[in-house]
Amino acid sequence: xxxxxxxxxxxxxxxxxxxxxxxxxxxxxxxxxxxxxxxxxxxxxxxxxxxxxxxxxxxxxxxxxxxxxxxxxxxxxxxxxxxxxxxxxxxxxxxxxxxxxxxxxxxxxxxxxxxxxxxxxxxxxxxxxxxxxxxxxxxxxxxxxxxxxxxxxxxxxxxxxxxxxxxxxxxxxxxxxxxxxxxxxxxxxxxxxxxxxxxxxxxxxxxxxxxxxxxxxxxxxxxxxxxxxxxxxxxxxxxxxxxxxxxxxxxxxxxxxxxxxxxxxxxxxxxxxxxxxxxxxxxxxxxxxxxxxxxxxxxxxxxxxxxxxxxxxxxxxxxxxxxxxxxxxxxxxxxxxx
Amino acid sequence: xxxxxxxxxxxxxxxxxxxxxxxxxxxxxxxxxxxxxxxxxxxxxxxxxxxxxxxxxxxxxxxxxxxxxxxxxxxxxxxxxxxxxxxxxxxxxxxxxxxxxxxxxxxxxxxxxxxxxxxxxxxxxxxxxxxxxxxxxxxxxxxxxxxxxxxxxxxxxxxxxxxxxxxxxxxxxxxxxxxxxxxxxxxxxxxxxxxxxxxxxxxxxxxxxxxxxxxxxxxxxxxxxxxxxxxxxxxxxxxxxxxxxxxxxxxxxxxxxxxxxxxxxxxxxxx
Numbered sequence: 001x002x003x004x005x006x007x008x009x010x011x012x013x014x015x016x017x018x019x020x021x022x023x024x025x026x027x028x029x030x031x032x033x034x035x036x037x038x039x040x041x042x043x044x045x046x047x048x049x050x051x052x053x054x055x056x057x058x059x060x061x062x063x064x065x066x067x068x069x070x071x072x073x074x075x076x077x078x079x080x081x082x083x084x085x086x087x088x089x090x091x092x093x094x095x096x097x098x099x100x101x102x103x104x105x106x107x108x109x110x111x112x113x114x115x116x117x118x119x120x121x122x123x124x125x126x127x128x129x130x131x132x133x134x135x136x137x138x139x140x141x142x143x144x145x146x147x148x149x150x151x152x153x154x155x156x157x158x159x160x161x162x163x164x165x166x167x168x169x170x171x172x173x174x175x176x177x178x179x180x181x182x183x184x185x186x187x188x189x190x191x192x193x194x195x196x197x198x199x200x201x202x203x204x205x206x207x208x209x210x211x212x213x214x215x216x217x218x219x220x221x222x223x224x225x226x227x228x229x230x231x232x233x234x235x236x237x238x239x240x241x242x243x244x245x246x247x248x249x250x251x252x253x254x255x256x257x258x259x260x261x262x263x264x265x266x267x268x269x270x271x272x273x274x275x276x277x278x279x280x281x282x283x284x285x286x287x288x289x290x291x292x293x294x295x296x297x298x299x300x301x302x303x304x305x306x307x308x309x310x311x312x313x314x315x316x317x318x319x320x321x322x323x324x325x326x327x328x329x330x331x332x333x334x335x336x337x338x
Numbered sequence: 339x340x341x342x343x344x345x346x347x348x349x350x351x352x353x354x355x356x357x358x359x360x361x362x363x364x365x366x367x368x369x370x371x372x373x374x375x376x377x378x379x380x381x382x383x384x385x386x387x388x389x390x391x392x393x394x395x396x397x398x399x400x401x402x403x404x405x406x407x408x409x410x411x412x413x414x415x416x417x418x419x420x421x422x423x424x425x426x427x428x429x430x431x432x433x434x435x436x437x438x439x440x441x442x443x444x445x446x447x448x449x450x451x452x453x454x455x456x457x458x459x460x461x462x463x464x465x466x467x468x469x470x471x472x473x474x475x476x477x478x479x480x481x482x483x484x485x486x487x488x489x490x491x492x493x494x495x496x497x498x499x500x501x502x503x504x505x506x507x508x509x510x511x512x513x514x515x516x517x518x519x520x521x522x523x524x525x526x527x528x529x530x531x532x533x534x535x536x537x538x539x540x541x542x543x544x545x546x547x548x549x550x551x552x553x554x555x556x557x558x559x560x561x562x563x564x565x566x567x568x569x570x571x572x573x574x575x576x577x578x579x580x581x582x583x584x585x586x587x588x589x590x591x592x593x594x595x596x597x598x599x600x601x602x603x604x605x606x607x608x609x
Contacts (some may be wrong), residue, residue, distance in 0.1 A: 038353065066343040070368075070427060074341050106591075109339040223605070250580030252573045258383035261428075264343055269579070277581065279571050280389065281410045283544075285609035299583065306586045320467035 001181040004043050005157035008177040010042045013084060020082035022118055024050050024057060033060070044104075048127035048154055050087040050316050054246040056097055058083060059114045060268075062243070066110070067264040076110040080117035081168065087125055089316035091146040093246025099308045100249045108266075119166065121126030122147035123158075126192060128199045131317025133330050136204040138212040139195045139315055147164035152189040156243070159189050204315075215301040215311060219334040220235035223294070231332045232293040241319035241327075247300065247312050250276075271296055297332065340574055345382050345427030346371055350420050351402065356488050360453065361418055362394065362406040363482035367428055367437035372400055374435030375464040376457075376567075376595045380575050381405055381417065382427035389413040390432070390572045390590070392457035394488075397464060404517060405426075406456035406488060414514045432575035433594050436461060436539065436565065438468060445474040447559075449550045451522050451542025458541050462496070469501055471493055474531050477504040480522030480546070484508050484515045494589070522546060523553040542568040548608040549596055561599035566609065568594050 004012065016022050017037060025032035032047040034055070058081040065075050083090075087271065101108040122143035133139055142151045148167030151158035159181050162168045171178060201271075210218050213220035222228075242248045252269040255262065269276065272292050278284040286292050304312030313329070320328045348371075352364040356379060373379065375397050382388040389411075395404035409418045418425065448466060450458035458479070477496070481487050487506065497504050507518040507525045518525050522542075538559045540550045547566055554564050570582035570589040577591030585604035587593065601607050 067341060067345070070345055070347040072341050072344050074339060094539065100578055103576075103578075105340075106342045106574075107339070108578060109341055112339065145486065249578070252581070253388060254577060255385055255387045257384060262384045264345075266343065269573075271580065277571050279569055280414065283609065285570070285606045287594075294494075295583075299580075303586060 002160040002171065002178040003154075003157055003181040004151075004160050006180050009151070009158065012174060012177050013037055013044075014040065016070040016082050016119065019079065021079050022082045022084065023157055027295045028052065029177050032085075032166065037084075038184065039209070044084065046085045046123045046151060047087075048333060049125050049132065050089055050318070051127040052318075052321075053242055054093060054316075054318060055083055055086055055090045056192045056246055056249075058095060059094075059118070060101065060108070060111050060249065060251075062266055062267075063267045065263050066266045069262050074109045074113075076113075076227060080114055080119070082119040082121065082136065083149070084121045086120050086122040086143070086147065087316075088122070088141055088143045089132075089314035090246055091120070091143055091318075092134075092137075092139050092152045092314040094146050095302060095310055096247040096308075099247055099304075100309070118278050119149075120147045121151065122163075123151045124153065124189070124193060125196050126153050126194060128203060128319060129321075131210060131320040131328070131330075133207065133317060134315030135200045136209040136210060136212060136330075136333075137215075137315040141194070141200055142193050147323075152192070154188050156183040159185055183238055188254075202301075204330070205329075207330040208337060209330050210313060210333055210337040214337070215304045215333065218333070219298055219302045222299070222336050227335050228294040229288040230276055231327065231335065232290040234327055235272065235289055235293060236325050237272050237274070237289065238324060239272050240322040240324065241296070242270040242272060243268055244318040244322040246314050246316060246318070247304075271299070301333075342574075343429075345380070345388070345429040348403075348426050348428045350422055350423055350424045350426060351537065354404065358555055359409045359485055359487065360406060361409075362404055362405050363417070363420065363426075365426065370466075371403070371428060373397055373403070373428070373431035375438075375460045376429055376435035377431040377433050378575070378590075378594060379403075379405065379428050379430035379513040380432065381407075383413060383416040384425060384427060386412045387544060388427070388573075389417075390575060391596075392460065392567075394456040394459045395463075397460060398467065406453070406459075408453050430447070433590055434592070436464070436563045436595055440602070441468070441537050442467070442471045443473060445536040446472050447476045447478070447529060447531060447538040447554075449522060449526070449540045449542070449554075450477070450479045450539065451546035451550070452486065453488070454542030454546070454567070455479060455481070458507070458539075459489060459492075459546070461539060461541070464545045475502045476524055476529050476531060477502055478529070479504075479506045480508065480525070480527050481506075482509045484512055490507065508601065521549070523549050526550075526553050526557065529557065534560070535563070537563050537565065544569065552592050557583060561602060562597050565595050565599040566598060566601070567595055568601070570594075575576075
């Protein structure tokens with residue numbers, strides 16, 4: 001295993017700016033948020049827990065022009081993203097988005113390109129957020145997949161592991177920035193992982209979240225229950241839970257004319273909003289808020305396990321943190337266990 | 339890489355007014371664009387938006403395509419303003435077509451209602467092309483009143499054919515109508531086929547599909563042999579945008595034609 005100190009990590013990131021748009025977490029309020037790394041910037045943090053913002057926004061843009069006039073051209077053409085400090089829950093988000101958007105016949109071209117050419121430098125969690133519950137959806141609070149290079153914070157630097165050919169090539173090409181990992185530091189990583197995992201587990205257990213393999217079953221069992229009416233009482237239909245969610249992928253296509261050209265935009269959409277399922281002639285199969293709430297949970301905890309064997313929730317707790325109605329996804333799941 | 343969001347340019351060649359709120363548009367795509375019965379297209383008015391429609395013309399005609407459209411909202415209002423010579427967009431074909439291979443050697447029942455007669459027309463052309471490979475062919479169509487019958491003269495031509503058992507009904511008659519009066523399920527009792535093995539295809543408004551399905555079950559048609567054309571809110575048309583989910587399926591990419599056994603357990607299918 002290898003070690004890199006913070007100064008050398010700064011150099012590594014600086015060297016990546018030529019080939020990538022490098023996004024780093026920076027401290028914002030009590031949290032972290034992603035922004036572009038400028039020339040010689042070193043004002044980033046690796047972050048002890050996931051950032052405020054979901055990483056999907058760098059791959060699946062909130063609003064993107066996807067077609068112009070009748071031309072077949074793919075419009076976004078920029079350097080691929082390099083995301084620094086991505087956490088395990090963010091990587092789980094990519095698993096779901098990959099399932100949705102990567103496809104031979106109808107794949108989303110800009111998402112696929114960003115995923116193929118992009119670089120992910122992930123990091124272990126070193127703390128537990130107030131709303132975190134990743135272990136309840138079978139995710140460990142350290143990256144185990146979908147990363148190129150992972151950083152495990154230790155004193156004065158990071159233990160480095162590689163998770164892909166691209167990551168191994170990158171480390172190989174910049175050997176001078178890395179040294180052998182000291183044994184005691186490798187041990188410290190193991191300690192941190194087991195400590196953080198047990199803290200998330202304790203927190204999730206205190207909330208009474210059903211165990212992961214029961215989630216699908218409890219949703220099915222309570223499909224017709226009044227629980228959905230109760231839990232949607234405080235919902236204000238803002239859609240924040242959707243926009244902030246690393247696995248929410250719904251969008252709508254919107255056409256307009258600008259500068260005499262026809263433009264088609266792909267924009268994030270929210271299944272909590274009344275019009276989401278409305279059809280021509282004004283019929284709406286989900287005209288009640290509780291039906292939309294139920295649909296959101298059904299999609300994440302029943303649909304995705306059914307079609308991909310992956311729970312469509314990363315346990316990041318962003319939806320709970322963002323909800324102005326203080327709807328806590330953990331408490332909703334716990335109610336279903338009764 | 340292919341851009342799945344891009345429409346192909348097409349020219350409006352002809353506009354036919356079918357009823358005060360329904361028009362048929364004959365379109366000529368500027369690039370090759372073919373479809374199978376049961377598949378649909380996203381039809382766009384430049385700068386206004388897209389909406390999904392099933393073509394109503396014969397899928398073996400490759401140079402042009404007809405689409406019959408009811409005026410019900412923003413996009414269809416704009417479509418109804420179109421004139422010959424105007425430019426529109428077509429994106430598709432999308433969805434899966436009817437599994438014609440499975441119809442070979444079988445009795446086939448087609449139940450169509452209201453504006454559902456538009457996609458049924460494409461299907462009927464397809465079935466007529468393979469008529470010799472089918473056993474019996476039965477058609478039962480219904481509308482609210484005779485004025486709502488699309489392609490009435492064409493339907494009357496089909497009635498004269500001796501290779502189809504065809505009947506039409508209306509909920510409310512008028513002076514021009516001397517056929518049966520009642521909903522479509524009231525003209526299904528005299529159907530004479532091998533229900534145990536027959537394939538039934540239903541297309542129409544949700545309430546009509548619901549009662550036609552129950553009637554077919556009563557007659558002994560298997561749920562796995564009842565093909566329903568589902569309608570949900572569809573934006574992308576290829577299973578990515580998330581709008582049209584029915585249980586584990588997307589209406590657009592897994593359908594829009596589903597057999598009843600695939601979807602019967604999911605709530606809201608008739609909504």
